Amino acid sequence: MSISLQDKRTRRLTLDAVMVVLAMMLSYLEAILPLNMLVPLPGFRLGLANVIVMLTFVLISPIDAAIVSALRILLMGLLFGSVTSLYFSALGGLLAYLMLAVCVYLFRRCSFFGASVLCAAAHNCGQIIAAATLFGAAVVCSYLPWLLLASAVYGGIVGVLLNLIVPRMKRFL
Numbered sequence: 604m605s606i607s608l609q610d611k612r613t614r615r616l617t618l619d620a621v622m623v624v625l626a627m628m629l630s631y632l633e634a635i636l637p638l639n640m641l642v643p644l645p646g647f648r649l650g651l652a653n654v655i656v657m658l659t660f661v662l663i664s665p666i667d668a669a670i671v672s673a674l675r676i677l678l679m680g681l682l683f684g685s686v687t688s689l690y691f692s693a694l695g696g697l698l699a700y701l702m703l704a705v706c707v708y709l710f711r712r713c714s715f716f717g718a719s720v721l722c723a724a725a726h727n728c729g730q731i732i733a734a735a736t737l738f739g740a741a742v743v744c745s746y747l748p749w750l751l752l753a754s755a756v757y758g759g760i761v762g763v764l765l766n767l768i769v770p771r772m773k774r775f776l
Contacts, residue, residue, distance in 0.1 A: 657715070662769070672696050715765035720762060
């Protein structure tokens with residue numbers, strides 16, 4: 604029995620919707636966790652939603668990952684954020700997505716660990732660019748080394764999670 608094109612489209616749309624919801628749940632969880640007790644960096648997040656975006660990129664398609672990332676950022680910004688937080692998230696998310704594409708297509712041998720650390724760093728650079736456009740470059744550039752250090756640590760954790768999840772998920776998709 605062959606699967607029709609309409610059934611494939613429906614399956615893909617359903618997978619995308621599930622991925623958006625999972626990414627939003629992880630984003631919300633990060634927003635309510637008191638992370639500033641562990642890492643005293645304003646606006647710092649673990650980046651758990653990036654697990655979902657990277658899973659979508661690898662297991663479904665790069666276009667679906669872009670849609671999942673954009674919808675998560677837009678919906679979280681509209682539901683729980685402000686115009687400023689939406690701007691920060693959008694610029695960070697865009698640079699992280701572009702870095703993911705570079706890692707997959709140019710650095711074909713880049714591991715989930717390496718890609719995740721580079722994407723986290725790109726996301727933080729995007730947020731620094733957003734902050735520099737709003738508040739001035741001199742004020743925020745001193746903050747970048749701390750964000751890059753956090754990117755290495757927490758991007759590495761996301762990479763380890765991906766190494767554990769992707770082989771198990773390939774069986775289902």
